[in-house]
Amino acid sequence: MKNVPESRYIKVQPGCGIWAPAIRFYAGKFWIFFPTPDEGIYVTTADHPAGMWSEPRLLQAGKGLIDPCPLWDDDGQAYLVHAYAGSRAGIKHLLRVRPMAPDGSRLLGEGQIVYQNPQRHPTLEGPKFFKRYGWYYISAPAGGVENGWQVILRSRTVYGPYEDKIVLAQGETTINGPHQGALVDTPKGEWWFLHFQDAELYGRIVHLQPVRWENDWPLIGIEQDDLGVGRPVMSYRKPSEGSIIVPQTSDEFDQPQLGLQWQWFANHRDDWYSLATRPGWMRLFPQAAETNLHLQANFLLQKFPARSFAVETTMELFPKQSGEEAGLVVTGESPMMLGIRYDGSKNLVILRTGEKQEILADSISPAVKFCVRVQDGGLCSFSYAPNGDFIEVPHPVQARKGLWIGSKLGLYSLKRSAILAAGYADIDYFRFMK
Numbered sequence: 001m002k003n004v005p006e007s008r009y010i011k012v013q014p015g016c017g018i019w020a021p022a023i024r025f026y027a028g029k030f031w032i033f034f035p036t037p038d039e040g041i042y043v044t045t046a047d048h049p050a051g052m053w054s055e056p057r058l059l060q061a062g063k064g065l066i067d068p069c070p071l072w073d074d075d076g077q078a079y080l081v082h083a084y085a086g087s088r089a090g091i092k093h094l095l096r097v098r099p100m101a102p103d104g105s106r107l108l109g110e111g112q113i114v115y116q117n118p119q120r121h122p123t124l125e126g127p128k129f130f131k132r133y134g135w136y137y138i139s140a141p142a143g144g145v146e147n148g149w150q151v152i153l154r155s156r157t158v159y160g161p162y163e164d165k166i167v168l169a170q171g172e173t174t175i176n177g178p179h180q181g182a183l184v185d186t187p188k189g190e191w192w193f194l195h196f197q198d199a200e201l202y203g204r205i206v207h208l209q210p211v212r213w214e215n216d217w218p219l220i221g222i223e224q225d226d227l228g229v230g231r232p233v234m235s236y237r238k239p240s241e242g243s244i245i246v247p248q249t250s251d252e253f254d255q256p257q258l259g260l261q262w263q264w265f266a267n268h269r270d271d272w273y274s275l276a277t278r279p280g281w282m283r284l285f286p287q288a289a290e291t292n293l294h295l296q297a298n299f300l301l302q303k304f305p306a307r308s309f310a311v312e313t314t315m316e317l318f319p320k321q322s323g324e325e326a327g328l329v330v331t332g333e334s335p336m337m338l339g340i341r342y343d344g345s346k347n348l349v350i351l352r353t354g355e356k357q358e359i360l361a362d363s364i365s366p367a368v369k370f371c372v373r374v375q376d377g378g379l380c381s382f383s384y385a386p387n388g389d390f391i392e393v394p395h396p397v398q399a400r401k402g403l404w405i406g407s408k409l410g411l412y413s414l415k416r417s418a419i420l421a422a423g424y425a426d427i428d429y430f431r432f433m434k
Helices: none
Strands: 022-026 029-036 040-046 057-061 065-072 078-084 094-100 112-116 128-132 135-142 149-155 163-168 179-185 191-198 204-214 217-220 282-284 300-303 309-318 325-331 336-342 347-353 356-364 367-374 379-385 408-415 424-433
Touching: 022 065, 029 065, 040 065, 065 128, 078 128, 112 149, 128 179, 135 179, 149 179, 149 217, 163 217, 191 217, 282 408, 309 325, 309 336, 309 408, 325 367, 336 367, 336 379, 408 424
Parallel strands: none
Antiparallel strands: 022 029, 029 040, 040 057, 065 078, 078 094, 094 112, 128 135, 135 149, 149 163, 179 191, 191 204, 204 217, 282 424, 300 408, 309 367, 309 424, 325 336, 325 408, 336 347, 347 356, 367 379
16 A cells, blocks of 8 residues: 555654554455554455555544454355554453445444453454354454453354453563464464564564464464463474565665665655666655654655664765755654755755754765664664765664654655755665674
8 A cells, every 4th residue: 555545644643544454365355454543444455465455445434443354254244343442432442343244345333342351351452353163263462562462252153252361471481462463374274373572662573473273272382371371482483385585674776666665754755756767776855844853754764674783875965955954864752863964055964863963074075875883772873974984973872662663764855945946865775784
C-alpha cells in the first residue's frame, strides 16, 4: 500500500496509522484487514501478495476498533474478530466477534463479546481467528507490549463460551513479551508461531517459535512448565520450506524504485524524490521544515538493522535559497541530524540534537560524507568528511525510541518555507557496515 488512507496522514501522526493487520487467503485472492485506531477497520485485496492491492475500503467506522481478523467457516459463513484500544475506547480487555458478509463487503451486526477477564488478562488485543478439527481458536496477546504473554482461546462454537490458556511467556529467558503474532502451518504439516519482542529503541524484533499440538492445544517453544506455558527459544532450525533471504539495508540507488526497507515518516508525494534524474543517485527535493522536526513528514527512514552498526552516505547539495539543508538523521523522542546547510554565501556542517544547533564547519564544498556509528545500547557517534578524512563530532548522543516504534535512521532534505523555490540534494549511496 502506497499511503495510509485518510488525508490527515500527510502530517506525521505519532502512535496512529496502521496497527496490527491480518492477512488471509480466501476465494482465490489475498485479503488484508487492518485498523487505524481513530478511523476504523479497513479491508484490501489482491490476486498476489506482492500486489497490486485494491484501494483500502472502510469496512467499519469506529474510534478504538483495532486488530481485526476474519474467519470464513466451513459452512460459508464469515466472521470478524477485533479488539479495542484503551487509549480511544476506554476499554482494552474485550474481544468481539461480528458476523460478516462472505464477500467481505460489510459487517452484519454487532455480534457478541466473546471474552473478557480483566483480572486474568488486563489487556487483550491482536486477536487471530482460525479453526482446526472442529475447534474455533482465537490467539491473542495479553498483559501489554513490553512484558505480556500469549493466550489461546478455544470453543466448539463461534460465539463461545471460550476457555483460555496461556501458551507462551518470558519465564527465565531474555525474550520479554513474546506475543502478538500468528500461528501458521506449512504444506508439510509443521506449525510455527510468528511473534514480536519489544526491544525499546531497536523497535519490535520478529521471532519464530516451533509449535506442537497436544490435546488440541498448541504448545509453543521447546519447553513447557507444569501448566503447559511455553518458553521462547532464541535459535532453532528453520522451517523446511523457503530459502534464507536477508532483508535489504544498504542502497546504491541504482534501481528504478526505492527498496522496501525505506519508509517515509508520513504519507508521501512522488515529487519528494527522483531515482531517474541522475542515474545511480537519489535526488531529494527539500520540503519546508516543521517547527517541531519530530513531525517532519519527508524523513526517509529505515529501522535499526542490528544492535551495533555504522552507516555512511555521500551527498551533494545544490541549493537555490539560503537555509536549504540535507543530511543524515536518527529519529526517536527527538531527531538527531548531521547535515550540510547553505547560508546564502557558503556551506556549513550543522549538528542538531533536540532544539540545539551547532555549526561544526563552514565554507566547505557542496559534496560531503556523513557517518554515524551506533553502539550496542544506542549511543550514536557522528562524523563528517568534507575533504576526505572523517572528523569526529566530539560528543556522542543517545538514541531513544519513539511512540510505539523504535529509533530509525535515514536521510532528510529541508528548506525554510514552502513558498520558496528550492534546489535539491543528490545522494550517492547509503551503506551499512559492522
